[in-house]
Amino acid sequence: MPANAHAAAIACGGGVSTGRVAVNGCISAQRGTAGPFPSREITAHIKARNTGTKALNISYEAFSRPDGGSWEKVGTGRAYVRAGETIGPVEVGSTTRVCAPVKVEIRVHARADGAAWSGWSSASTKQCQT
Numbered sequence: 001m002p003a004n005a006h007a008a009a010i011a012c013g014g015g016v017s018t019g020r021v022a023v024n025g026c027i028s029a030q031r032g033t034a035g036p037f038p039s040r041e042i043t044a045h046i047k048a049r050n051t052g053t054k055a056l057n058i059s060y061e062a063f064s065r066p067d068g069g070s071w072e073k074v075g076t077g078r079a080y081v082r083a084g085e086t087i088g089p090v091e092v093g094s095t096t097r098v099c100a101p102v103k104v105e106i107r108v109h110a111r112a113d114g115a116a117w118s119g120w121s122s123a124s125t126k127q128c129q130t
Helices: none
Strands: 011-018 021-034 037-050 056-066 072-081 086-098 103-112 121-126
Touching: 011 103, 011 121, 021 056, 021 086, 021 103, 037 056, 037 072, 037 103, 056 086
Parallel strands: 021 121
Antiparallel strands: 011 021, 021 037, 037 086, 056 072, 056 103, 072 086, 103 121
């Protein structure tokens, strides 16, 4: 079930995994303005844990979708994660949205070098809640 984020707090959704990598998608929503209009800076984050006994290079990417529209990539990254180490929440990318009464979702996935991509971990926010 997706998590909800309000203001600048970071909320993380459910976990997924691939091989020795456990992943959570996280989201934050920071208040701002876009010209004369109130806006939210919606930021995708990832938490990743290496559950194995060897260090890994992890690749990850994040996508955003406002109110059930099309998924758009907001960022990618790589990290070196030691055995048993957890990283994050690490910012993957962000998008600015003018306030509207819509739900904004993010999803992230990750993979270790040479492994398959994990499933998607999601999080969401109502971008203009107080």
